Amino acid sequence: MPVKIFLNEDEIPRQWYNLAADLPTPPQPPLGPDGNPVSPDMLAPVFPMNLIEQEVSQERWIDIPEEVLELLYKYRPSPLHRAFGLEKALGTPAKIYFKNESVSPAGSHKPNTAIPQAWYNKQFGIEKLTTETGAGQWGSALSFAGALVGLDIEVFMVRISFDQKPFRKVMMETWGGKCVPSPSPKTQAGRDILAKMPDTPGSLGIAISEAVEAAVTDPSGKTRYSLGSVLNHVMLHQTIIGLETKKQLEKIGEKRVDVVIGCAGGGSNFAGLAFPFVSDKINGADIDIIPVEPKSCPTMTRAPFAYDHGDTAKMTPLLPMHSLGHNFIPPPIHAGGLRYHGMSPLVSQAIVEGLLAPRAVHQLDSYESAVLFARTEGIIVAPETSHAVAAAIDEAKKAKEEGRKKVIVFSLSGHGLMDLLGYQKYFAGELTNYSLPEDELKKSEEIFADLPKPSTAKTGKW
Numbered sequence: 187m188p189v190k191i192f193l194n195e196d197e198i199p200r201q202w203y204n205l206a207a208d209l210p211t212p213p214q215p216p217l218g219p220d221g222n223p224v225s226p227d228m229l230a231p232v233f234p235m236n237l238i239e240q241e242v243s244q245e246r247w248i249d250i251p252e253e254v255l256e257l258l259y260k261y262r263p264s265p266l267h268r269a270f271g272l273e274k275a276l277g278t279p280a281k282i283y284f285k286n287e288s289v290s291p292a293g294s295h296k297p298n299t300a301i302p303q304a305w306y307n308k309q310f311g312i313e314k315l316t317t318e319t320g321a322g323q324w325g326s327a328l329s330f331a332g333a334l335v336g337l338d339i340e341v342f343m344v345r346i347s348f349d350q351k352p353f354r355k356v357m358m359e360t361w362g363g364k365c366v367p368s369p370s371p372k373t374q375a376g377r378d379i380l381a382k383m384p385d386t387p388g389s390l391g392i393a394i395s396e397a398v399e400a401a402v403t404d405p406s407g408k409t410r411y412s413l414g415s416v417l418n419h420v421m422l423h424q425t426i427i428g429l430e431t432k433k434q435l436e437k438i439g440e441k442r443v444d445v446v447i448g449c450a451g452g453g454s455n456f457a458g459l460a461f462p463f464v465s466d467k468i469n470g471a472d473i474d475i476i477p478v479e480p481k482s483c484p485t486m487t488r489a490p491f492a493y494d495h496g497d498t499a500k501m502t503p504l505l506p507m508h509s510l511g512h513n514f515i516p517p518p519i520h521a522g523g524l525r526y527h528g529m530s531p532l533v534s535q536a537i538v539e540g541l542l543a544p545r546a547v548h549q550l551d552s553y554e555s556a557v558l559f560a561r562t563e564g565i566i567v568a569p570e571t572s573h574a575v576a577a578a579i580d581e582a583k584k585a586k587e588e589g590r591k592k593v594i595v596f597s598l599s600g601h602g603l604m605d606l607l608g609y610q611k612y613f614a615g616e617l618t619n620y621s622l623p624e625d626e627l628k629k630s631e632e633i634f635a636d637l638p639k640p641s642t643a644k645t646g647k648w
């Protein structure tokens with residue numbers, strides 16, 4: 187049995203998979219401030235039309251342009267590993283596989299969409315992209331992609347991560363990107379927040395407001411905004427993860443998968459691995475598909491499915507998603523990329539359908555799992571990824587109790603070599619567990635009172 191399963195470049199999937207085509211209940215549209223669906227034209231100041239077309243597409247398969255594939259070959263196809271060491275340490279009969287997205291130059295799955303987004307913008311005549319970043323992974327990935335296709339990149343980085351992870355800024359600068367701590371005095375949204383909360387740790391919601399404002403107020407008209415997660419076209423680009431995984435499992439004769447796991451901040455690495463398996467589930471396969479989040483930011487496990495803004499300053503349309511409220515500022519846990527108030531509408535709709543079984547884990551459990559993983563498999567995972575590792579370990583223990591040879595596949599979304607401060611604090615006993623109190627949850631729910639409500643009807647049988 188191989189430890190690593192590779193694909194040749196000529197075996198890379200040549201189309202992305204679009205779950206919107208197969209969801210039993212079609213995805214609900216984004217809404218404008220008047221409560222009416224947003225038309226593609228209304229999104230044009232923010233995104234290029236070729237990406238807007240993907241955002242609203244109902245086509246099941248979308249071709250990956252040859253030039254994009256050539257750029258992806260810099261690190262793809264990524265290896266699928268069998269975690270023999272972890273299995274042995276757990277004494278489980280389960281087979282644990284992980285798809286290793288840490289092999290990209292930026293250290294995570296994020297370039298899988300950064301590269302196509304930069305390429306489509308370039309094709310459309312755009313010269314500069316603005317964006318936000320939580321942990322710094324996305325800002326690094328877009329800076330890398332900007333260098334490949336020749337675009338200027340400006341990144342608003344959540345203040346707490348900017349302070350905790352100074353070398354991410356250096357990575358962005360090495361690829362030619364510019365990195366600004368958020369909230370910043372550069373935008374109206376940033377100035378408003380700083381006036382009210384000068385010491386705020388920042389949030390992804392605030393950084394998104396700044397990045398959107400910086401794009402739409404550029405008088406040249408040659409700047410657009412780029413989002414690293416949440417949106418349909420981002421989920422689409424990431425499905426290359428799951429499509430490769432299926433080919434790799436097929437290569438070694440692994441016929442069925444019992445459990446699929448990914449951590450979820452905005453949902454993209456999870457969706458990337460899971461959506462091709464969700465398609466199997468819709469078609470009758472018996473698979474547990476588990477997105478994992480932190481207990482401190484329990485978007486999928488405790489927050490309602492609501493129409494909400496993607497950002498704090500309400501610059502984005504209302505999206506139908508699980509949300510803790512657009513002005514929610516999550517506690518500063520170390521998994522910066524999981525500190526987002528919302529969730530991908532496609533992931534949210536799949537939860538409403540009962541196709542997914544979301545789970546929340548505590549910070550200390552995720553670090554404990556990451557340390558076991560590092561000592562058995564070698565890779566020091568990102569704090570975000572450690573949530574997926576924790577769930578994979580739980581599932582492997584469950585398989586042991588049940589005496590079942592389950593096949594478990596999880597997404598190793600990134601390495602943690604830029605996140606060692608979190609590990610240092612964990613070893614020093616300085617990290618704590620934190621569950622969001624019920625009254626905080628109620629407070630954020632009040633925000634939805636005056637907003638339109640999405641339908642929670644489900645047509646599937648799950």
Ligand SMILES: Cc1ncc(COP(=O)(O)O)c(C=O)c1O
Pocket residue numbers: 294295320321322323324414415416449450451452453454455456522523524568570571599600601
């Ligand atoms: C390594 C890693 N994993 C996961 C995430 C969460 O994002 P998403 O849910 O879009 O995959 C991030 C976000 O920054 C990340 O850096």
